[in-house]
Amino acid sequence: xxxxxxxxxxxxxxxxxxxxxxxxxxxxxxxxxxxxxxxxxxxxxxxxxxxxxxxxxxxxxxxxxxxxxxxxxxxxxxxxxxxxxxxxxxxxxxxxxxxxxxxxxxxxxxxxxxxxxxxxxxxxxxxxxxxxxxxxxxxxxxxxxxxxxxxxxxxxxxxxxxxxxxxxxxxxxxxxxxxxxxxxxxxxxxxxxxxxxxxxxxxxxxxxxxxxxxxxxxxxxxxxxxxxxxxxxxxxxxxxxxxxxxxxxxxxxxxxxxxxxxxxxxxxxxxxxxxxxxxxxxx
Amino acid sequence: xxxxxxxxxxxxxxxxxxxxxxxxxxxxxxxxxxxxxxxxxxxxxxxxxxxxxxxxxxxxxxxxxxxxxxxxxxxxxxxxxxxxxxxxxxxxxxxxxxxxxxxxxxxxxxxxxxxxxxxxxxxxxxxxxxxxxxxxxxxxxxxxxxxxxxxxxxxxxxxxxxxxxxxxxxxxxxxxxxxxxxxxxxxxxxxxxxxxxxxxxxxxxxxxxxxxxxxxxxxxxxxxxxxxxxxxxxxxxxxxxxxxxxxxxxxxxxxxxxxxxxxxxxxxxxxxxxxxxxxxxxxxxxxxxxxxxxxxxxxxxxxxxxxxxxxxxxxxxxxxxxxxxxxxxxxxxxxxxxxxxxxxxxxxxxxxxxxxxxxxxxxxxxxxxxxxxxxxxxxxxxxxxxxxxxxxxxxxxxxxxxxxxxxxxxxxxxxxxxxxxxxxxxxxxxxxxxxxxxxxxxxxxxxxxxxxxxxxxxxx
Numbered sequence: 001x002x003x004x005x006x007x008x009x010x011x012x013x014x015x016x017x018x019x020x021x022x023x024x025x026x027x028x029x030x031x032x033x034x035x036x037x038x039x040x041x042x043x044x045x046x047x048x049x050x051x052x053x054x055x056x057x058x059x060x061x062x063x064x065x066x067x068x069x070x071x072x073x074x075x076x077x078x079x080x081x082x083x084x085x086x087x088x089x090x091x092x093x094x095x096x097x098x099x100x101x102x103x104x105x106x107x108x109x110x111x112x113x114x115x116x117x118x119x120x121x122x123x124x125x126x127x128x129x130x131x132x133x134x135x136x137x138x139x140x141x142x143x144x145x146x147x148x149x150x151x152x153x154x155x156x157x158x159x160x161x162x163x164x165x166x167x168x169x170x171x172x173x174x175x176x177x178x179x180x181x182x183x184x185x186x187x188x189x190x191x192x193x194x195x196x197x198x199x200x201x202x203x204x205x206x207x208x209x210x211x212x213x214x215x216x217x218x219x220x221x222x223x224x225x226x227x228x229x230x231x232x233x234x235x236x237x238x239x240x241x242x243x244x245x246x247x248x249x250x251x252x253x254x255x256x257x258x259x260x261x262x263x264x265x266x267x268x269x270x271x272x273x274x275x276x277x278x279x280x281x282x283x
Numbered sequence: 284x285x286x287x288x289x290x291x292x293x294x295x296x297x298x299x300x301x302x303x304x305x306x307x308x309x310x311x312x313x314x315x316x317x318x319x320x321x322x323x324x325x326x327x328x329x330x331x332x333x334x335x336x337x338x339x340x341x342x343x344x345x346x347x348x349x350x351x352x353x354x355x356x357x358x359x360x361x362x363x364x365x366x367x368x369x370x371x372x373x374x375x376x377x378x379x380x381x382x383x384x385x386x387x388x389x390x391x392x393x394x395x396x397x398x399x400x401x402x403x404x405x406x407x408x409x410x411x412x413x414x415x416x417x418x419x420x421x422x423x424x425x426x427x428x429x430x431x432x433x434x435x436x437x438x439x440x441x442x443x444x445x446x447x448x449x450x451x452x453x454x455x456x457x458x459x460x461x462x463x464x465x466x467x468x469x470x471x472x473x474x475x476x477x478x479x480x481x482x483x484x485x486x487x488x489x490x491x492x493x494x495x496x497x498x499x500x501x502x503x504x505x506x507x508x509x510x511x512x513x514x515x516x517x518x519x520x521x522x523x524x525x526x527x528x529x530x531x532x533x534x535x536x537x538x539x540x541x542x543x544x545x546x547x548x549x550x551x552x553x554x555x556x557x558x559x560x561x562x563x564x565x566x567x568x569x570x571x572x573x574x575x576x577x578x579x580x581x582x583x584x585x586x587x588x589x590x591x592x593x594x595x596x597x598x599x600x601x602x603x604x605x606x607x608x609x610x611x612x613x614x615x616x617x618x619x620x621x622x623x624x625x626x627x628x629x630x631x632x633x634x635x636x637x638x639x640x641x642x643x644x645x646x647x648x649x650x651x652x653x654x655x656x657x658x659x660x661x662x663x664x665x666x667x668x669x670x671x672x673x674x675x676x677x678x679x680x681x682x683x684x685x686x687x688x689x690x691x692x693x694x695x696x697x698x699x700x701x702x703x704x705x706x707x708x709x710x711x712x713x714x715x716x717x718x719x720x721x722x723x724x725x726x727x728x729x730x731x732x733x734x735x736x737x738x739x740x741x742x743x
C-alpha cells in the first residue's frame with residue numbers, strides 16, 4: 001500500500017498529492033509516468049510524474065477530476081493509502097545539450113511541463129514558459145513556474161489571468177520577435193499540442209509533445225496506448241510518452257482518447273455532478 | 284485387470300449453450316469414481332514413454348497408480364516432485380502433443396487421460412489442504428526472479444524447496460502472469476492460480492508486485508542488492524499488429540488488451556472500473572490458443588463471434604480441444620481468409636473488415652502450406668470490433684537496460700540449454716527466450732534454470 005503524505009487543491013478541479021513510494025522516487029525523472037490503482041476494483045490509471053523527492057521518498061502527482069477514478073482518488077485524504085503505485089514508466093525527457101527551450105503548458109498539462117522546465121533550468125538552459133488556462137481560477141503552479149523559467153507568459157481564454165489569448169499566440173509572438181529556440185516542448189490537451197506543432201512546423205522548430213493515451217499495463221503488453229507517429233505504430237508506454245510533435249497523428253489520437261468517454265462519463269455522472277463546470281473547462 | 288475401454292472416461296462439462304453465457308469453468312473435473320476408472324486404463328508400462336513426453340518429467344505411471352490405490356495425497360506428492368503447479372497444468376497443458384501422445388493405449392484407441400487425472404489429484408488436494416507447507420530453512424543465498432508467470436513460479440518453487448531465498452518481481456498488481464491476465468476464468472479459475480501461488484509464498488517465496496525490472500530497478504542493481512543470481516521470465520511481450528489500414532480504429536484490440544481487460548481487470552463484472560466497449564459482432568484474427576480464448580470471452584459478453592484465420596482448420600495452432608469447445612459454443616470459423624483492411628465510420632469506430640479468401644500453396648519454412656490470395660475474392664465482414672491475435676514480439680525493457688545480455692535478431696534472449704545467458708549469474712527462460720509458447724514449456728524452462736542456478740551458486 002502507498003500512503004498519501006500530502007494533499008492540496010491547486011484549483012477547484014485539480015489536486016496535487018505526494019505519495020510515499022521511496023523506490024520510485026529514487027528513479028523517476030521528468031517525462032516519466034506512474035500507474036496507480038485507488039482500490040481493489042480500481043482501473044489502472046497512468047499519471048505523469050509531477051515532481052519527486054528522493055530524500056523523503058515521495059512522488060508527486062497532479063490530476064484533474066474528470067472521471068470516476070479521479071473522483072475516487074480525490075476523495076482520499078492525507079494518511080489514506082493507494083492500492084497500487086507502479087513506476088517509473090516510459091522514457092525520460094531528453095534534455096541533453098539544450099540551450100534554449102520554450103516549454104508550453106496547457107491546463108493541467110502544466111503539471112507535467114513543470115518538472116521538464118525545472119530540469120532544463122537546473123542544467124543551465126534558458127527556459128521560456130508559456131502557459132495557458134481557461135480563466136484565473138484554474139491557474140496552477142504559477143510561482144513554481146516562475147522559479148524555473150527566465151520568461152513566464154501567462155495566457156487565458158478570457159483575459160482574466162495574464163494576457164487574453166491562446167498559448168500559440170504567445171509562442172508565435174516570441175518566435176516572430178526573434179527568439180530562437182533549440183526546441184519547443186508542449187504538454188497539454190491534444191488539441192493544444194496539435195496546434196503548437198502545426199505552428200512550429202512552419203518555423204522548422206523541433207517540437208516534443210507528451211502523449212497520455214488510455215493504457216492498462218504500461219509496459220508494452222496490451223498495446224492499447226498505440227498511436228501513429230510518422231506513419232508507424234508506436235506504443236506510448238514504452239516508445240514514449242514523448243514524441244516528435246510534427247509526426248504525431250493528433251486527429252487519430254483524439255478519436256482514440258474518446259473511446260471510453262461515454263462509459264467513463266456515465267460512471268462519473270452517476271456519482272457526482274458537482275464538478276461539471278470545471279470538467280468542461282479542460283475535459 | 285486393466286480397464287480396456289478404447290475411450291477416455293468422459294469429462295463432465297457445462298453444456299455449451301449454458302457456458303457460452305457465463306465465465307464459470309467449462310470442464311467440471313472427474314469424480315472419484317470416474318478418476319479411478321480412468322486410472323485403471325493405465326498399463327503401468329515399465330518403459331514409461333509418457334514421462335519422456337512431459338517437459339517437467341512427472342512420474343506419470345506412479346501417480347496414476349496411487350489413484351488406483353485410492354491414495355490421492357500420495358499421488359499429489361509424486362506430482363509435486365516435478366511440478367509446482369499441477370492444478371494449472373492439468374487444465375492448460377497440450378497433453379495431446381506431449382505425454383498422452385506417447386501413451387501406449389493411444390496406439391489402439393484413446394490414450395489415458397493423463398491431464399484430467401493430474402487435475403483431479405491437484406483439485407482433491409486443494410480441496411482438503413487447510414495447512415500450507417512450512418517454510419524451508421534458508422541456505423543463505425538470495426535469487427531474484429523477474430516475472431511471476433508459469434516459468435518464474437516454477438523456478439521459484441524449485442529454488443525455494445532447495446532453501447534459496449527467492450524474491451519474484453512482478454510488473455502488474457497481481458502475481459500469475461499469463462495465468463492471470465491471459466487465460467480466462469472459464470478455462471483456469473483464478474482461485475486455483477491464487478492457491479498455487481499461496482503455496483509458494485508459504486514456502487518462503489517473496490513476491491513484489493508493482494515492480495518493473497528495467498525501470499524501477501535494473502538487473503545490475505539486483506546484484507548490488509545482494510542477489511547472487513537472476514532468472515528472467517518476463518514472458519512474450521508486445522502484441523503484433525498486421526499493419527493494415529484501420530488498425531488504430533476504435534474497437535480494434537490486441538488479444539492481450541482484450542483478455543487483460545476481462546481477466547485481470549474483470550471488465551465483465553458490474554463493479555469493475557475498467558470498461559469494455561460493448562460489441563455486437565466481433566472478429567478475432569488468428570488461430571492460436573490465445574485467439575480461441577479471446578473468441579470465447581467475446582461470445583460470453585454477448586457478441587456474435589467470427590474467427591478469421593488465413594490457413595485451414597487443420598493448420599490451426601490452437602489445441603483441438605479449444606477449437607472444439609469454441610465451435611460448440613457457437614463461434615463461427617472463417618478459415619482460409621485474411622483481413623486486408625478494417626473499415627471505420629466517421630467517428631473512427633469499427634464498422635467492418637475487408638477480407639480476401641486464401642488457398643494453400645507450397646509449404647513454407649515452417650513446413651505448413653503457405654496461404655496465397657485467391658484473386659477477386661474480396662468481401663466485407665460486418666463487425667464492430669476486431670481482436671488481433673497474431674502473436675507477440677519480445678519486450679525491450681530488460682534487453683535495453685542490461686548491458687552484455689545477448690538477444691537474437693527478433694529480440695529474444697539467447698541462452699544455452701540450461702537457461703544460462705551471456706551474462707554471468709543471469710539466467711532466462713520461458714517465452715522471453717522461446718517466443719510465445721505454452722505454459723508447460725515455460726515451466727520446464729523454469730525448472731531447468733532452477734537446477735542450473737543451484738549448480739552455479741554452489742560452485743561459486
